[in-house]
Amino acid sequence: MPEAGEWEAVIGMEVHAHLKTASKMFCGCGTDYLGKPPNSNVCPVCLGLPGTLPVINRRAVELCLKSALALNCEIQLATKFDRKNYYYPDLPKGYQISQYDLPMSRAGWLEVDGKRVGITRVHLEEDTGRLVHAGDRLESADRSYVDLNRSGMPLMEVVSEPDLRSAAEARDFAMALRGILRAVGAGEADMEKGQLRAEANVSIRPRGSEELGVKTELKNINSFRALFNAVEYEIKRQARELEAGRKVVQETRGWSEPERRTFSQRSKEVAQDYRYFPEPDLPPLAFAPDWIADLKGSLPELPAARRERLVSERGLSEYQARLLAGDLEVADYLEELVRLGLPAQPAANWMIGEMLPRDEPLVVAAAETAELLRRLEAGAINRDQARAVLDQLYETGKPVVELAAGLEQISDAGALAGVIDSVLAANPTAVADFKAGKEAAIGPLVGKVMQATGGSANPKLARDLLLARLKR
Ligand SMILES: [Zn+2]
Known part of the structure; x- marks a missing residue:
């Protein structure tokens, strides 16, 4: 069993970003839902009513492709949407339209802290609605409300390879990604507003080992600082578990910012639980190579x-x-x-x-x-x-x-002479220290001059004048 500090963290990221489009992914509802009354920014399509048909938002596809190109991905000219089936109150139609085996792009990279972090895929999907719990925490809430204003928002998912090795790298990855999304105009990617949601898959292994440990997936992270704190906490928690002879359980863990800890949410689903299948209401997409080349050429x-x-x-x-x-x-x-x-x-x-x-x-x-x-x-x-x-x-x-009117720096030696005299006279200890070779004593004396002039002296001049007098 490795000693503390001999563990190596292995971190991969899954980042979801809202795309800056005028309308939602598959319907005509607007995208500025923040602050609107619950369930006011909806239509039969994004409510998931039976019998409605989705229509692909071309602009969302374009922004996803531009982001993928900026992340050095290979664009897949043939792509399609799939249904990811699961039941949850914020998903009334019982499935999310996403992409499974033919995502729009694969195999890119993003430079983070001087190293290349692999991008596994960038794909497009729709966001779900939102549950609002009465009470701060699900366990203590006596009821929950469903708000579908967010349902159907265009959502891009960026999945990284497990190439990150520290909490700082995980945070810097998310920040670098935000920089790219903003640069290409794909979105504001503001974490505090929920426009960028970062989930980190964290495992640890003995340093030098090539095997992967059991990972946990961290959710509920709404700032770069929280991302750093959550990953840092989780690395230490896993090390503690293993060093105590216990096992890391594969699960989803939430991050509680007030308590500064991660907590178990649910055991992780595996892909086949979702019973993915091609979305029958949408045609597969075939991109013209010329269009992709144009998009690449248009990158800022x-x-x-x-x-x-x-x-x-x-x-x-x-x-x-x-x-x-x-x-x-x-x-x-x-x-x-x-x-x-x-x-x-x-x-x-x-x-x-x-x-x-x-x-x-x-x-x-x-x-x-x-x-x-x-x-x-x-x-x-x-x-x-x-x-x-x-x-x-x-x-x-x-x-x-x-x-700044009336503010003026005293840069006139004559104007400072009197102040220098009185500061030296009033601080005999500092003067003696300086003369005894303690050069750092000059600092507090400069501070006294600044104080005596209400902060308006030129500090460099004050220092020079003090030195000249002390060395005389
Ligand atoms: Zn709608």
Whole structure:
């Protein structure tokens, strides 16, 4: 039995993404169902009433193919839909239209953290309705409601090979996939809104072993952070089970974010339980090679290419480029700042350090950010002041010229001389420490100067002046 830490995780992903179409997969109902009264965004087709006939949404097929091409998949020119039969209250017609043995595409790859992760298949299906439980948890709910607004939403499933080896890689896979779906216009892929649902198949094995362990399938994950936490938890749980001489049971496990643990939901079905068979109400599809070639030619610049270009053309580091290129809008924002005349490096650093950690980082217009950064770069204001103006920008939306009016960085040695004198006089211990060779003592002294000037001193100048005085 391996020691703790000698286990290797083997993770494959199944990701479902809503496609950005005007209407549902097989009917004319609209797709912006979020926030609508329950069961108001439905028709006989997506309600699953007997006697109705589905009609394939061409745009959904196109978006699925574009996504598959962007994921380096081979497109299958002959494809068909199948019925996946199962009974559940959110699926009134008793089957889901999906794809089984002839998916639209196979055998692609996606680069994640510098390595290629295999894409097994990308196929198209319809989403189910949704159960709403009264009470937070199914066990404690005394009733459940069915809302079919989501029923029939165009849904693309992306299945990966079990090539991922850590929770971080699983999360980065989902983020990279979101970047691609947004870049090709396939969908918003917002996990919090349920537009992207990631399930991770997790097993562990002794490091160096080629055999696969028993896997569990993790569900109920609604953010990238939850994906990371769930996989991390599950790897540790499986190791604990095996180290205690118990077995990992093949099952579906839910993730409880408040409790930060996975819990058993149900034992896993195997494929034949679904009794797949060709959907008799839909014709098989045959794609013209020319159309596929056109779709391939129409693909925009994808995140990997954008990342390379940000390095080669803009001079960003690999690290900066990786953080910025994954999201089309973020990368566009940076390039807009550059177009507005800012040097790429400091603009990238500012975005990474000050903007991206915020909830809605890009609500501030690029022109305003550029105005702010120009002042910072020119030394008219210091970093702390710029940060304070940025906070105000997010809060009030007022223009920088107004917010930064009156703010000024003291970059005049004469104006700081008096402050330097009094700070040195008031901090004899730090001064003595510095003179005794403890150079780090300069930090708190700079801090005192900043404090004494209400944050408006040029910190580099303050530091230089202090050093000059101390070394005199
Ligand atoms: Zn409908």
